Amino acid sequence: xxxxxxxxxxxxxxxxxxxxxxxxxxxxxxxxxxxxxxxxxxxxxxxxxxxxxxxxxxxxxxxxxxxxxxxxxxxxxxxxxxxxxxxxxxxxxxxxxxxxxxxxxxxxxxxxxxxxxxxxxxxxxxxxxxxxxxxxxxxxxxxxxxxxxxxxxxxxxxxxxxxxxxxxxxxxxxxxxxxxxxxxxxxxxxxxxxxxxxxxxxxxxxxxxxxxxxxxxxxxxxxxxxxxxxxxxxxxxxxxxxxxxxxxxxxxxxxxxxxxxxxxxxxxxxxxxxxxxxxxxxxxxxxxxxxxxxxxxxxxxxxxxxxxxxxxxxxxxxxxxxxxxxxxxxxxxxxxxxxxxxxxxxxxxxxxxxxxxxxxxxxxxxxxxxxxxxxxxxxxxxxxxxxxxxxxxxxxxxxxxxxxxxxxxxxxxxxxxxxxxxxxxxxxxxxxxxxxxxxxxxxxxxxxxxxxxxxxxxxxxxxxxxxxxxxxxxxxxxxxxxx
Amino acid sequence: xxxxxxxxxxxxxxxxxxxxxxxxxxxxxxxxxxxxxxxxxxxxxxxxxxxxxxxxxxxxxxxxxxxxxxxxxxxxxxxxxxxxxxxxxxxxxxxxxxxxxx
Numbered sequence: 001x002x003x004x005x006x007x008x009x010x011x012x013x014x015x016x017x018x019x020x021x022x023x024x025x026x027x028x029x030x031x032x033x034x035x036x037x038x039x040x041x042x043x044x045x046x047x048x049x050x051x052x053x054x055x056x057x058x059x060x061x062x063x064x065x066x067x068x069x070x071x072x073x074x075x076x077x078x079x080x081x082x083x084x085x086x087x088x089x090x091x092x093x094x095x096x097x098x099x100x101x102x103x104x105x106x107x108x109x110x111x112x113x114x115x116x117x118x119x120x121x122x123x124x125x126x127x128x129x130x131x132x133x134x135x136x137x138x139x140x141x142x143x144x145x146x147x148x149x150x151x152x153x154x155x156x157x158x159x160x161x162x163x164x165x166x167x168x169x170x171x172x173x174x175x176x177x178x179x180x181x182x183x184x185x186x187x188x189x190x191x192x193x194x195x196x197x198x199x200x201x202x203x204x205x206x207x208x209x210x211x212x213x214x215x216x217x218x219x220x221x222x223x224x225x226x227x228x229x230x231x232x233x234x235x236x237x238x239x240x241x242x243x244x245x246x247x248x249x250x251x252x253x254x255x256x257x258x259x260x261x262x263x264x265x266x267x268x269x270x271x272x273x274x275x276x277x278x279x280x281x282x283x284x285x286x287x288x289x290x291x292x293x294x295x296x297x298x299x300x301x302x303x304x305x306x307x308x309x310x311x312x313x314x315x316x317x318x319x320x321x322x323x324x325x326x327x328x329x330x331x332x333x334x335x336x337x338x339x340x341x342x343x344x345x346x347x348x349x350x351x352x353x354x355x356x357x358x359x360x361x362x363x364x365x366x367x368x369x370x371x372x373x374x375x376x377x378x379x380x381x382x383x384x385x386x387x388x389x390x391x392x393x394x395x396x397x398x399x400x401x402x403x404x405x406x407x408x409x410x411x412x413x414x415x416x417x418x419x420x421x422x423x424x425x426x427x428x429x430x431x432x433x434x435x436x437x438x439x440x441x442x443x444x445x446x447x448x449x450x451x452x453x454x455x456x457x458x459x460x461x462x463x464x465x466x467x468x469x470x471x472x473x474x475x476x477x478x479x480x481x482x483x
Numbered sequence: 484x485x486x487x488x489x490x491x492x493x494x495x496x497x498x499x500x501x502x503x504x505x506x507x508x509x510x511x512x513x514x515x516x517x518x519x520x521x522x523x524x525x526x527x528x529x530x531x532x533x534x535x536x537x538x539x540x541x542x543x544x545x546x547x548x549x550x551x552x553x554x555x556x557x558x559x560x561x562x563x564x565x566x567x568x569x570x571x572x573x574x575x576x577x578x579x580x581x582x583x584x585x
Contacts, residue, residue, distance in 0.1 A: 090496065127563050130497055178542050185542065185558055220547030223525060231526050272496040273521065277504065287563040301562045303541075306493030306524070310544030314493075315525040346493055 019393035020098040021050040027100050028282060035285035042285075048278035049097065055271045056094040057394025060087060060403065063264040063341075068401045070257055071338065073247035081336055082329060084382045085403040088265065088341025090272035092385060092405050093133045097275060098392045101143075102136040108153060109135065109160045110286055116164055117294060123467055124167040125290060126188045126302035129283035130276055134190035134409055135160055138417045144384040145421025155420050159413055162445055163188045166195065167302050169452040172459045172466045173354055177311060181465055184298075189305040191347050191409040194370065196448035198355040201366045203451075216360045219316035230319045232269065232344065236261035239340050242326075265341055305350045317349045317363040324368045325406065328375065335375040336382070342406035348374065377411030378404040380418055416441060486510075486584045488519040488575070489535040490557065491544070495523035498541055502557045506539065509572050515579060536584050537575060553578045 029046035033039050064085045071083050096102055109132055116122040138159060139152040147155070167188045175181045205212070228234055240258030249257065308314065322343045329339050348371065352363040382404035389397050408414070416437050423434035453471055460466040460475065468474040488506055492499035499521035510517035522531070524540065529548055532538065538550050539557035555574045559567040578584070 090494075127561070180543065183542070183558065184562070218547075220545045224528070224547035227528060228526070232523070269494060269496050272494070273500045276497050276500045280501070280504070284563055291564065303558075303561050304493070304497045306498050307541040307558055307561075309491070309493035309524045310540055310542055310546075312545045312547060318525075350493075 020391070021053045021394065023100065024053060024098055025050040027103060028278070031103055032282040032285055035282070035289050037281045037285040041281045045278050045281040048274055052094055052271055052274040052278055053098045053392055054394050055274070056091050056268075057389070057392060058396035059264055059267045059271065060091055060389060061396030061398055063087065063260065064398050064401050064403055066257065066260045067243070067340075068398070070243050070247045070249055070253070073249065074243055074338070077247055080330060082338035083402065084337045084379060085401065086337050086340040086342050086378070086406045087403050088268055089347060089405055089408060090268040090275075091341070091389075091403075092137065092408060093130075093272060094275055095385065095389045095392065096133040096137045096140065097279070098394075099136065099140060099388065101140055101149075102133055105136040105139055105153070105156050106132045106286075108157060110290065112157055112160050113164060114290060114293060116161065117297075117299070120469075122164045122168055123171075123300045123469075124164055124186055124188065124302045125287075125294065125299045126164065126167070127283065127287045127290075128188065128302055128304045129286055130279050131189055131304055135163075137408075138190075138410060138413045140388065141381060141384050141414060142417040142421040142424075144387065145418050145424075147417075147421040147424040151420060151424050152417075155417065159190075159193070163190065163193060164302075165449065166192055166445075167300065168467065168470050169449060169456070170195070170354055171300055171470065172456045172464065173357065173452075174308070175464070176459065177308060177353065177357065184301045185303055185307045186300045187305050187307070188302040189350070189409070190413065191305060192351050192354060193410055193413060194348070194351040195355050195452075196444045197370060197373075197412065198351055198366055199448050199451055200444075201369060202355050202362060205362050205366070212361050212365075213359050217316075218312075219358075219360050220312035222316045223312050223319065226319050230315070230322075230344075232265045233262035235322065235343055236263075236265040236340070239326075239338075239343065243338065261340060268341060308350055308353060311353055311358065313358045313360050313363060314346070314349045314353050316360055317352060317367055318345045320364050321345050321348065321367045321371065324364075325371050325375075328368070328371055329406070332372050332375055334379065335372070336379045336402075337375055337404055337406045339375075339406040342374075342378070342408070345371070345374075345407045347407040347409040371407075373411040374407050377414040378406050378408055381408065381414055412441065484584065485516045485518050486537070486579055487535045488517060488537045488539055489527070489532065490519050490521045490539045491524040491527050492521070492541055493524065495521050495526070498561055502539055502541070502560050505560045505568065506557070506572070506575065509568075510575070513572070513576065515576075536582065537578055539571075539575070553582070 025046040029042045032042035135156045139156040142152040167186045171186045237258040240261040244254030244257045356362040382402040386402045419434040423430040456471040490499040490502040503519035503521045506519045538554045541558045
């Protein structure tokens, strides 16, 4: 055994010592090649991934180095400890894709998806390979807090199965929102795992404040009026000015903060798109692999969430929630993030759209109620994110300070990952908390499933095409038939 | 003449870039000079549209105004199945020919 370990160390240690960028170049190239991608396309993806990891490190360094003194001064002048830099989601995706575990979780989740398809437990083939990073993040978070790989994998599989069930449950609602009952699009995106919590508040709204719905406004008109003032770079400028003024910086420093935030927010998106290009050969290879084994069966296609981005309510709610989140961040006990990169809450509003089906006032009110969960989860995850980013050994990442994202999708899953991680160390109270949290999470999900099946039954009763396994009364004669 | 296409998605990072890359690759094969840009759908406005010949969102999109250029839903490109993407490319090619954009 010792000989095997020594041999493995002799082979792998020099590679591991090279750092995340070269490791991921090698790993991604070999895995994409293994699933049938042409070697040079696989290598192209691997090189792009290495470049993206290197670039994201430099931009994180640029932002945090510029902002850390101002954030420290902000804490001094206000007494409010909001010293965690909010990077938004793109750097977190990059950091997570910089871990070889992400490819392991990807392989596991592809197998889980195929098993569920073969057993007719789902109609969804998930081709959104890039967004696997969300569940990998959850698994890595559990490991950071003490779980072993086995426990983390079980947790990832458990949430992965619920996500796939959810994609089937939401499918008729997507058809309704897109006004297209022929399209095969659905999504397994983690942001929709907030649906059960939102559904609770939506039901309360039904009982207590249904009259508020009559004040719904034209979201598209609001977005048109806001125009570029709501764009990424404009928000970076406002927040730079805001932080600079509150932390008593000079005019020159305020200008630097404003333009640096705008620059970094734009660069995060550009580098994020390099990642998409980097994993594209692998995504195509995995999809081809799955399709070959499904023999041409008609399926729903699991995509990234933005096929709903054409619904104006998503952006109107995000625009209105941005200043609300800033205000909440300032007064929320336990929060240490000052919203910046994540302030356009696109990890929050799509789920609000799906549950409320576009009732904009409900989206804003429920969004404001649930935002603290995102801020707390971001605060809790900051040490893990910072640690993981530093482990990339990408140049530019500063040695001090914490960073995170204010609206990272899946806050509830982050809390559960932390509890599961801590429980894995064997502390009885933590085991109890983790068990209770998992029971509550599962019970809430199945109550939500019941409510969605009621909704889907209504669609079916209205003559819409709805798959049998997401409603109560079967009309197709066999479970598992596609929409 | 280069045909300019505007792709848009939620963050202007993932889906729209997949559409942009796929369209550019396919139309190079078909012998056209096509340049596509990927943006956040919330940033799309009438002024921006003036710089493009065709708009390719993922699905039906409520922009708050009626686009003055042809709109082709490019969602099927994201399914990663060539047979489903082909009708989208054919529609784009149809517009290029009809509007004499080549």
